[in-house]
Amino acid sequence: MAVFEEIAALDRLIHEPARLAILTALSACHSADFLFLQRLTGLTKGNLSSHLSKLEEAGLVKIEKQFVGKVPNTQASLTARGRAAIERHWQRLETLRSDAQRWKPS
């Protein structure tokens, strides 16, 4: 596949910067709560909720609501599918980077 075709084939659901940051963070832990993800991304509550909902609808992220003491707490974690998808995405980006470095105009 040519470099430009590979770029076009990137999954836009995952490649959007905030969602890529969320998925990358979740790939480094078992789960993280809403406050941590908000601190990490700097998104407003509404924006973060919207991104998490999209990822949950796509089956990439699992959202669990629980109580820590008396305080409600929302935990997000990657599903098996989400973990495979973000790994695949990173591999594709790495391939793209090395292909782009080798690419010469003919």
Add this chain to the structure above:
Amino acid sequence: MYDLQRVRFVTGQFYYLQGLRIVPIGLYLVLLATGWLGRQGDCTLQLPALLLALALYFVAGRYYERRFGRVQRQSQRAAEALLVLVALIVFLAANAIDAVGQLPVSLTGLGMASFLFAVYAVHGSRYRQHYAILGVGMLVLSLLPLAWKQTGLSLDRVLLGAFGLAYVVGGVLDHLLLTRTLKPLPDEQTHDQAA
């Protein structure tokens, strides 16, 4: 744009970057080394100070949880517990050998330096190079026990104080790394700008 390598590192190492947790323990070791908590084995001040340092470890944990949220680590606690146990046994053995023999190097100090290098190697990367630098400092101290004896200072106390200081410096730098990576909440930002 997000620095995704940093995002991955800070999330994976969130627990270890909670540097304020270990600062009281480092201060306790420094105070112990300077003799401000009484002579070796005198528990009048040493035990309450140790309990206070341990209590502050948990208080700092609560602070991080309230301010930055919760991250559940990928399960590796059994391996970590084993590593700590091995480190403790090696440290006690090194200390016993140092007490008996007149070695040209301090095994206890080498053990402390190895611990700092291990922190850098296992939980470090380029974001926590300060542990490698602190390890080198500790290594230099361990290789010069005879020089310390000539100054009249107790080598054990020098090493303990240096290790405590390394904990304090490492903890503060870890805390700064965490606070510089995690962003203020959008409403906090608005408040800061208004002020």
